[in-house]
Amino acid sequence: MAETSAFKAEPPEGIDPIGASSEGASLYELIREDIIEGRLAANERLVVTDLARRHGTSTNPVREALQLLRGEGFVTFVANRGARVRPIDQDFVRDIYEIGVLIEPALTRWFVNMATGEDIAELERLQGLIEENNFADIVRHSELDTAFHTVMYQRHYNRHAAELWWKHREVLRAVSRRFSFTLARRAAIMREHRELIAHVKAGNADEAADLISRHVEGSGRHVLEQMRARNAARAG
Amino acid sequence: MAETSAFKAEPPEGIDPIGASSEGASLYELIREDIIEGRLAANERLVVTDLARRHGTSTNPVREALQLLRGEGFVTFVANRGARVRPIDQDFVRDIYEIGVLIEPALTRWFVNMATGEDIAELERLQGLIEENNFADIVRHSELDTAFHTVMYQRHYNRHAAELWWKHREVLRAVSRRFSFTLARRAAIMREHRELIAHVKAGNADEAADLISRHVEGSGRHVLEQMRARNAARAG
DNA sequence: ACGCGATAAATCGTACATTGTTTGTGGAAA
DNA sequence: TTTCCACAAACAATGTACGATTTATCGCGT
Numbered sequence: 108m109a110e111t112s113a114f115k116a117e118p119p120e121g122i123d124p125i126g127a128s129s130e131g132a133s134l135y136e137l138i139r140e141d142i143i144e145g146r147l148a149a150n151e152r153l154v155v156t157d158l159a160r161r162h163g164t165s166t167n168p169v170r171e172a173l174q175l176l177r178g179e180g181f182v183t184f185v186a187n188r189g190a191r192v193r194p195i196d197q198d199f200v201r202d203i204y205e206i207g208v209l210i211e212p213a214l215t216r217w218f219v220n221m222a223t224g225e226d227i228a229e230l231e232r233l234q235g236l237i238e239e240n241n242f243a244d245i246v247r248h249s250e251l252d253t254a255f256h257t258v259m260y261q262r263h264y265n266r267h268a269a270e271l272w273w274k275h276r277e278v279l280r281a282v283s284r285r286f287s288f289t290l291a292r293r294a295a296i297m298r299e300h301r302e303l304i305a306h307v308k309a310g311n312a313d314e315a316a317d318l319i320s321r322h323v324e325g326s327g328r329h330v331l332e333q334m335r336a337r338n339a340a341r342a343g
Numbered sequence: 344m345a346e347t348s349a350f351k352a353e354p355p356e357g358i359d360p361i362g363a364s365s366e367g368a369s370l371y372e373l374i375r376e377d378i379i380e381g382r383l384a385a386n387e388r389l390v391v392t393d394l395a396r397r398h399g400t401s402t403n404p405v406r407e408a409l410q411l412l413r414g415e416g417f418v419t420f421v422a423n424r425g426a427r428v429r430p431i432d433q434d435f436v437r438d439i440y441e442i443g444v445l446i447e448p449a450l451t452r453w454f455v456n457m458a459t460g461e462d463i464a465e466l467e468r469l470q471g472l473i474e475e476n477n478f479a480d481i482v483r484h485s486e487l488d489t490a491f492h493t494v495m496y497q498r499h500y501n502r503h504a505a506e507l508w509w510k511h512r513e514v515l516r517a518v519s520r521r522f523s524f525t526l527a528r529r530a531a532i533m534r535e536h537r538e539l540i541a542h543v544k545a546g547n548a549d550e551a552a553d554l555i556s557r558h559v560e561g562s563g564r565h566v567l568e569q570m571r572a573r574n575a576a577r578a579g
Numbered sequence: 580a581c582g583c584g585a586t587a588a589a590t591c592g593t594a595c596a597t598t599g600t601t602t603g604t605g606g607a608a609a
Numbered sequence: 610t611t612t613c614c615a616c617a618a619a620c621a622a623t624g625t626a627c628g629a630t631t632t633a634t635c636g637c638g639t
Binding site: 401402403407422424425 | 630632
C-alpha cells in the first residue's frame, strides 16, 4: 500500500468500480456528495435541466445519475414529477447504525479467525496514527478510523455484507464530519480500539464481536445525540 | 385486505413505490425479472438497442432502467462497454442469506414485543393456508410464506432493514421457485412456523429470534444444496 | 498463426417533441 | 370583498431521434 493511500479511506477491494459514463460517474459522485454533505436540502426537488446546466452537460447524464442514486436509496422518484432528495435525518442514521450493529460483529468474528500478522501490524500502525492525530484533524481521524475498520472487513467472503457496510460507512462518515467528538467519546474510541487489537491478537472472536457491537452502538448514539442537539438548537 | 391480495406477496408498506416513468417502471421490472428468473444468463451483455427493440421503446427508458438496476446491484457497468447481468450464483445467494440470518432475528424480536391480536390471527390464518396448500402449488407456497413473514416485518420502524429484507426476499423467492422442497424441509418449515406462532403468543422474543435465525439458516442451506446439486448434475 | 487495419456495432452525449403537472390569472358566486 | 373554480400558459418530465466517439469484429497480408 502506497504511503499516500495508507490512511486514505478506500473501499474494500472490488467494490463500486463505478464504470459508468465518464460524465455520468462524476455527476453521480457530485450529486451524491451534495446530498450526503447536506448541500442539497432534504426533500429538495432535483430538476434535471437545472442540474444539467449547473454541471455543464445535457440532461441524459443527469437522468442516469439520478436513477443510479435512486437504486441506492439517496433519491426518490414520483412518476411525472421527478426526483427529490431523500432526507438523511435521524431516522435514516439510526436505521443504518442499527444494521451495522447487526452486521459488523459477524464480519469482525470472521476477521479475528483469519487475521494474519500483517493484518495486526497494520491495525497497530493505523491505531498509532489515530493516537498521533488525536482528533486534531477531524477529517483525518475519520479517514484513519475508516481505514482501521476496512482492514478488518476488506477480505470478508461475503461481498454483499462488506459492500453494505461500506456504503453505510460513507454516509456516516459524511454526517459525522459535521460534528465534533466529545471527550468521553474520544476516550471510548481509543480504549475500544486498543481492546479490539488485544482481542484480535488473542484470537478472542466472541469478545471482539461483542466489543464491536458496543463500539458501533456507541458511535451511533454519539452521532444521534449531536444531531438531536443541533436540531433542538435550530428549533429553539 | 382484499381476498385476492390476502395471500399475494406484497412489499411492506412504503417500500419501492416505483414512481418512475410508466415505461421505465415496467421495463425495470421486466429486465429485473429476467435476471432473477435466470432467463438472462449470468454475465450476459445487456445491449441497449436490443432491449429497446424487444420492448418496443426507444433507448432512453432502457438506459434509465439499467442504471436503476445497477444501483440495486443486479447489473454491472463498464465505461463505454455497457451493462452486463450480475450472476446470481451460489455466492450471491449465500451472501444474502447470511445477511438475513443477522437481520431477521432483530426484526422478529421487535415484532414479538409489538404484535397485536390481529397480527397473530393473520399469522394463523396464513399458516392455515400454507398447511392447506401443503406445497401442492410451489409458487403459492412461496407467496404465502412471504406474506407470513411480511406480517412480522412490515411495520418495523427501521425501514432500511425492512426494505433490505424485502429486496433479498424477492431474489430468494425467484431463485427458490426453480427448486422443489425436500420432505425434510417441508416438515421443518411447518414445525418452525407453528413454533414461531407459539412464541409470539407467549411473548418469548428471544426464543422467537433464535428460531427465526435457525429458520433462515435452514432455508438458505436448503436452497444452496439444491443449487449445488443442479450444478453438479449440469457439470457431470 | 499473428498482428493490423477497415468496417460494423454499441455506447454516450446532445437536441428535440410530446405529455403531463404546476402555477397564476380572471371571473363568478357567496 | 373574499373565496373558489376554470382555464390557460409556463414548466418540467418522459420518450424519440441522431451524431460523435469508443469498442468489438473480421478479413487481409505478412
